[in-house]
Amino acid sequence: MERLTPQLVADLQDSLLGWAAPRLRELPWRATRDPWAVLVSEFMLQQTGVARVLPKWSAFVDEYPTPAACASASLGDILRLWQGLGYPRRARNLHASAGAITTRHGGTVPDDLESLLALPGVGPYTARAVLAFAFEHDVAVVDTNIARVLARFAGRRLKPREVQSIADEFVAEGASWLWNQGFMDLGATVCRPEPACDECPWTHECAWRGEGDDPSVGSAGVSVAQSRFEGSDRQARGRLIKALGAGTVKIGDVARVMDRPSEVAAKLLTDLERDGLVVFHRESGSVSLP
C-alpha cells in the first residue's frame, strides 16, 4: 500500500501489540505448539467461533493425539466427535489430511506452505495459520477479521492478492505468532462488522474510521453474510448426520428425519453420499455414517 512506510508499519505494530498483549495472556488453549493440535484447531475454526470449538478440540486431540491415530479411525467415528460443530465436510477433509500426512510425510505435519496447501481442506488461511501458530514462521495469516481490518485501514475494497501482500508487510519479524493473534483479535473484538472505532489502537491512522460506506463490504477475504439456517439444506443435512451418529437410518425414514419432502430429501441424500459423509446399504435399505 502506498502510504505504508517502514516507520508507519513499526508504529502500527507497536500500538497493536501494546493493545493485544494483555488480552492474549487469556488464551491458554493457544499455548500448544503441537502442529497436529494446531491443525485440528484451525480446521474447527473454519466458520466456527472459538467458544464452540474449544471443548470439541480438547476432546478430539485427546482421542486422536497424532495424525496416525486419526487416520486409523473410521470417518464415522470422526463425525461423531465432530457433532455440534457443523460443516461435517471439514471432518472428512481433516480425516483425509491425517491420512495424507501419515502416508506422504511420515506422520509429521509438514512445515512448508506448498505441502500444507496440498492437503485436502487446507487453503491459504489454514496453511499459514499452521506455519505461524505451530512453527512460528514469519507469515501473515488472513482470516475474515484481518481482511476486514485491512480494507477499512486502506479505505477501499481490496483484491485477494492485495490483502495478502499488505498483511505480509505488517508481520512483525520474529513475532508472527503474537502478531497474527493480536491482529485477528482486533478484528474479532473491535473492528467488527459494527466497529468500535473509539476503542481501536489504529483509529488515528485508519482511512475509514467508521464514516461513510464500509470498504470491507465486498472486499477480498471478508465473509459474506450466511443465508438463514431455518429451513435450509444445511439444517436438513445436519439432522440426518446427527441421527446417523446414533445408528443407521432406513431409506424410507430419511425424509422424516430431515423433515423435508421426499424428493428434496432424496436430492440431499445423494449430495451427502457424493460428499462421502453417508454410505448406502442397498441390501438392507438403510444408510449409515462411513
Added chain:
DNA sequence: TTCCTGAGTA
C-alpha cells in the same frame, strides 16, 4: 436478527 478466526467447486 447477525455473526461467525474458510475451502471447494463451477
Added chain:
DNA sequence: TACTCAGGAA
C-alpha cells in the same frame, strides 16, 4: 466471481 456448506450464541 458466486455459491454452498451446521449449528449455536447473543
